[in-house]
Amino acid sequence: MAKKTYISGLFNGIASSYDTLNHILSLSVDKRWRKTAVKKVMQEQPQKVLDVACGTGDFSIALAKAGVEKIIGIDIAEGMIAVGNKKVSQLQLSDKIELLYGDSEHIAYENNTFDAVTVAFGVRNFENLEIGLKEMRRVINDNGLLVILELSVPTNKVLFFFYNLYFKHIMPFIGGLISKDKSAYKYLYSSVIQFPKPHEFIQHLQNVGFSSIEHTAFSGGLARMYVAKK
Numbered sequence: 001m002a003k004k005t006y007i008s009g010l011f012n013g014i015a016s017s018y019d020t021l022n023h024i025l026s027l028s029v030d031k032r033w034r035k036t037a038v039k040k041v042m043q044e045q046p047q048k049v050l051d052v053a054c055g056t057g058d059f060s061i062a063l064a065k066a067g068v069e070k071i072i073g074i075d076i077a078e079g080m081i082a083v084g085n086k087k088v089s090q091l092q093l094s095d096k097i098e099l100l101y102g103d104s105e106h107i108a109y110e111n112n113t114f115d116a117v118t119v120a121f122g123v124r125n126f127e128n129l130e131i132g133l134k135e136m137r138r139v140i141n142d143n144g145l146l147v148i149l150e151l152s153v154p155t156n157k158v159l160f161f162f163y164n165l166y167f168k169h170i171m172p173f174i175g176g177l178i179s180k181d182k183s184a185y186k187y188l189y190s191s192v193i194q195f196p197k198p199h200e201f202i203q204h205l206q207n208v209g210f211s212s213i214e215h216t217a218f219s220g221g222l223a224r225m226y227v228a229k230k
């Protein structure tokens with residue numbers, strides 16, 4: 001099965017419990033990471049942002065609350081988008097946020113459409129990372145911004161020991177109990193372990209033409225933020 005088919009099936013399967021589990025399993029630290037990433041985006045005061053792999057829309061919603069006028073979110077899992085659109089309408093943000101079906105590797109917008117593109121915890125799921133990065137760069141305005149937030153592996157050995165214990169054993173157990181899909185949380189562990197190391201990921205960004213690349217580690221390397229310019 002192609003990775004994309006597997007991924008959309010996986011996220012459609014856990015869509016209804018994704019938000020609850022996300023905050024429980026990350027012990028809510030993801031909220032702090034998102035806040036810092038949103039602050040970084042807002043430094044450029046973008047008017048129009050594309051939120052790739054928007055899922056249930058938390059990052060899009062945070063951008064709207066921070067003052068972005070128009071946010072388009074795209075994702076390949078319709079179940080995730082449906083949950084997100086419900087939240088958007090409950091928060092009365094439908095005039096600012098549109099969450100739609102869309103693939104990072106074939107973005108249905110013209111060149112130079114957005115002031116910024118964001119991806120929160122999505123790039124490690126792309127079937128072809130460089131095609132996704134290239135497509136995102138294509139739709140960013142000249143000198144526009146890319147902000148990527150992604151989970152990563154801590155470099156400290158002691159932290160890594162506890163990280164491994166939590167991600168490999170405790171998380172699939174709790175995730176499996178609540179979402180009824182233990183394999184989804186096993187995938188989460190392997191996708192983070194297999195994701196390129198920071199210097200490799202920066203190389204991918206350079207390969208597709210991004211410049212002024214900055215990289216910040218959060219919480220001892222549990223997550224990383226990459227910022228780049230077109």
Ligand SMILES: C[S@@+](CC[C@H](N)C(=O)[O-])C[C@H]1O[C@@H](n2cnc3c(N)ncnc32)[C@H](O)[C@@H]1O
Pocket residue numbers: 007008011052053054055056057058059074075076077080102103104105119120121122125126127
């Ligand atoms: C871990 S969720 C993150 C969702 C959201 N950004 C957040 O911060 O909670 C990853 C999302 O990436 C989406 N995804 C994976 N590959 C994609 C692709 N090629 N194009 C668009 N979305 C994709 C999945 O469907 C899933 O909803």
